[in-house]
Amino acid sequence: MSPADSSLTLNDRQLAGDAPLAAGGSGGASGASVGTLARSAGQTLTEQLAAQFAERIRQRLLAPGARLPSVRDCASRHGVSAHTVVAAYDQLLAQGLVEARRQRGFFVREQRAAQAVRATLPPDAPRVAPVDATALIRGMFHGLSDKPAPGLGTLPADWLDLPLLSSALRRVLAQGDPMIALQYGHPAGDRRLRDALSIKLASFGVRAVPEQIITSTGATHALDLISRTLLSPGDAVLVDEPAWAVEYARLSQLGMRLLPVPRGVDGPDLGVMATLIREHRPRMYVTVPVLHNPTGNSISLAHAHQVLKLAEAHDFWVVEDDTYSHLAPAHLPRMSALDGLQRTLYVSGFSKILTPSWRVGYMAVPPQVVERLVDTKLLSTLTTPAVLEQAVALCLEQGSLRRHAERVTQRLDAARHRTVQLAQAHGCRFVTPPNGLFGWLDTGVDTEALAQVMLDQGWLLAPGHLFQATRKPGTLMRINFATSQDPVFWQALSAARR
Template sequence: MPALDAPLALSPTSSAGPALAQAPLALSRGAGTTLAEQLAQQLAERIRQRLLAPGARLPSVREAARRQGVSPATVVAAYDQLLAQGLVEARRQRGFFVRGAQGGAGPGAAVPVAGSVAAGGPGAGGSAPLDAAGLIRSMFHGRNDLPAPGLGTLPADWLDLPLLQAAVRKVLAQGDAALSYGHPSGDPRLREALAVKMAECGVRANPAQIVTANGATHALDIIARALLQPGDAVLVDDPGWTVEFARLTQLGMRLLPVPRGLDGPDLAVMATLAREHRPKLYVTVSVLHNPTGNSLSLGAAHQVLKLAEAHDFRVVEDDTYAHLAPAHLPRLTALDGLQRTLYVSGFAKILTPNWRVGYLAAPPALVDRLVDVKMLGGLTTPSLLEQAVAHCLEQGSLRRHAERVVQRLDAARPRAVRLAEAHGCRFVTPPAGLFGWVDTGEDTERLALRLHDAGWLTAPGHLFHATRRASTLMRINFATSQEARFWAAFDGARG
């Protein structure tokens, strides 16, 4: 049978429709749904995205069974479900064809977020952290002192509290930053320091192009509210960050998932989606991607920018993990010079999650619009914390702290890898950065529920897909996955 959760492959010599119809899909015998239901669901997703165009012929039952490694009866059951949904039609002695109109479930319909509250996934309103909001609630309200392998940040004992205390004391001693509103665009001192910091990664922006925010997530929200209207299509990495999927869906956007590979997005799928849907944005984590840890290659970055120009969409580059990554890795914004791109980053992943200081850099023509949206949503700027971050940048204390964290992470990563592999997990992508993307061989939604009951926060694979699907994958945080007792609990939750 095809590999579990295998990436969808496109034939470079075929049109997108036939290639997608024939490629093996990600079916899992260990999932909580039948193979027929999984096959029907994934074909329906491709039809709604117009990756299978109206009029396209599906493979014959026998051919689909051979390609998917399943029985013909499974394929018949899947095609029957697509017929019942009105997505395909059967033509006597010719086979099954994608219907030309799918009504409310058609290509223009919003794509539901996997596991989101809006989509009514498991965990919505429940206790298990199986959706975006539930995962965040669990991070904020830990049940005990157990390490959290599903955590999205560094553990507290990796952070430098004296550094933070010294920076705040210095700012308070210098003036009245805590007593008045800050500058709407952000503290001028911080924006000057950020321009210098960004230049180290090849991103050239003057301080007037930089707007601060209450964290990188807020910066992404400002961009979406300023540049998008409900119903607009947005390209996103798949797998990708569940909070971004949920946030965009809540704003009424249509998500267009692009499979993420070792070097970056699947360019053939991106081209098809761009041609069919005319997206307004592509939102991506190009360096130390969450959850795979991959980084964009230079060649892929160049091709993404060519597609953005050809199809007239902007690229939002979320460089949240910049402090953990080598400065030489390709940034889309550096190649583009902030013409069609916008750059986002923050300090939650390196200083402390509690200091909500993020920022964006944009083309000059967009800055006033972005500042207006920021002011309407948050009024002004927290100058005290912004000047404290500026102090950390100016004095080099943040750089030295980041170097220590990277050294510690480099030591933790192989230990976590050895433990994961010793307990039957396989890394789908080469381990890098903060996160590992592992195949457990079992439905990780079920595993997450069992482990949650035992007090362990994990991040099952279905959270990282824009449309809900069963998954045997799991994201682990290398900094919090080094304890043998977690892996013992992991073994106990299996089967």
């Protein structure tokens, strides 16, 4: 606890806890509450309250910068006195988990590791909290309840085809080279899969011979290999905003300077992009052009052409993350097809359509950077699992993956229609046309606070601040159309908004 914290008296802390968050302050009011307190338990009410908040902070379900409920609000929710809440917050202060800011409230303290990373960034780099993104991911891994998770980033398990996966693995192990499971795979990835990927990419205009394709342990790993190979600490990188915060956090941890470009219906704001390019000379632009996460938008052909012209004129790479390609119409423009893999690097994977546990991704890249990327891959993972890669190749060769994707897409279309009706009936508004897996929704209230209230009821949300390059409170959130069809969820959301 800092000297400033220790100088706060009981009344000061009560005032701090009850004070509204100053406009533009870091971290929106979370409204985070915890589980029910038991008056007959072996611990005092103060100890129970402190322990439950501490556990949520350690699990990173309350991210650094998040504001704890005011003393008055917390006392009201749990039916305890303000003195009990202040005593619990005192314990959290003593453990170094929170800090008290005079007249503003109690906030989750930044971890020292995150502070050390930020200290290495140039002074004009946007300050990104890497753990903000992991808060949602950890929530998915913890299995908070048996309820559908509207904030989930993947398809529900019952939408996936387990017999398809089992059959592919059995056939590879029974009929393929028996040594495949007993030795390292090829450094660039299994040749059978790279051959199949070359054919698949050609179906939507991306021409890449197998020698230009490198496999990875998921699309995120491919993005990381590209960044580590083609960038150096301090380089400026153009990113969409909003976008998935894992990419912001990953680039920030590598010491890059983020240049957020507003993302519109047709793609990035070209005017803002041109200005940032002139002022900062970026080395790379990373984007999800098709079925963008979280807005669902896809880049227009005209915008794609203009982005490539800017890349050529100002000498920067364009990294095209096509993670949702299996859910998208083939006719949507890919910049890698327009560019012929000259300044573009194409990234995709199979976790979104087959199963999250099969971490099979890949990239198609310009010939001159292949060996450098393979060297980086060798240093990070040696090789990738050839058995899984051959199983994916089999699914591609036999058309079973294509048929599965068609069934999923039809089911997703129906889920999207139903979810849009439920959302609008409960007073929410889509700020972009609903497409793909995700909807970008305006709830009318602070979604960081809303997410914590709903989390206590077992509903996992994805509040809008997770998709901003710099933490900003707001009223937007991302929903997964496949996991947001339960009317009970929308009723609970309406009650929480009130």
